[in-house]
Amino acid sequence: MKRKTYFICFWTAAFAATTILTGCRSAKPENQKPPEEKPAVQAEPGKASVQSLPEAEKLKLAEPILEALLKGMADVNYNAYSENFTQGLKENVTEKDFKYRTEKMKEDIGDLQTKTFIGVLNKNLFDVYLWKAKFSKHNDEQLMRLFLINEDGKYKVYMFNISPF
DSSP states (O other), rough: OOHHHHHHHHHHHHHHHHHHHHHOSOOOTTOOOOOOOOOOOOOOOOOOOGGGSSSHHHHHHHHHEEEEHHHHHTTHHHHHHHHTTTTTHHHHSHHHHHHHHHHHHHHHHHHHEEEEEEEEEEOSSSEEEEEEETTTTEEEEEEEEEEEEETEEEEEEEEEEEEEE
16 A cells, blocks of 8 residues: 555656646747738639638528538439539439438438538538438437538549438
């Protein structure tokens, strides 16, 4: 028991000494400059940059794309669903996968009842648009995430998901 007490005292003293000697690293030294803000990614000439748009304008771009995705899901129509996909996403999400996942989702959570826009997460290459949604067979809110990217001058779906699917 005495050995255990010495062991605890030793490590407590070592921790206290380390904390005191290293100091608090969260304090900002007076001579340190604030980090430089990176400018928004500039689009190529003739192409709009989604990063430079205000959130309300970004939402105007995202809403019709989301509506096409949701209509494609409701109608189980792969062509309507994948209309705004990037080429890479079209190659990865086949019609067979789409139909299976859509039917499974409808079976588990039902049809979309309501959706509410939450906001945009700004990323270097794309923005992530977020909505909370309610479905007919599930009481919990679900999170819808739409990732848009500029591909050949048009904003395309890089990824789309509804949690937990």
